[in-house]
Amino acid sequence: MQKAEKVKDFAYHKEKMLLCKQAEQGVxxxxxxxxxxxxxx
Known part of the structure; x- marks a missing residue:
């Protein structure tokens, strides 16, 4: 896996976690x- 791919993947998961947290908090x-x-x- 190339570094760029990893960074993109990380950002993607971070964003998803953020959305999940917001949804849980009723945002x-x-x-x-x-x-x-x-x-x-």
């Missing part, structure tokens, strides 16, 4: 964020 997500979360299970 309203935008519709496309919900789709994205459901998509990447």
């Amino acid at each position: 309203p997500l935008q519709a496309e964020q919900y789709d994205w979360l459901a998509d990447t299970d």
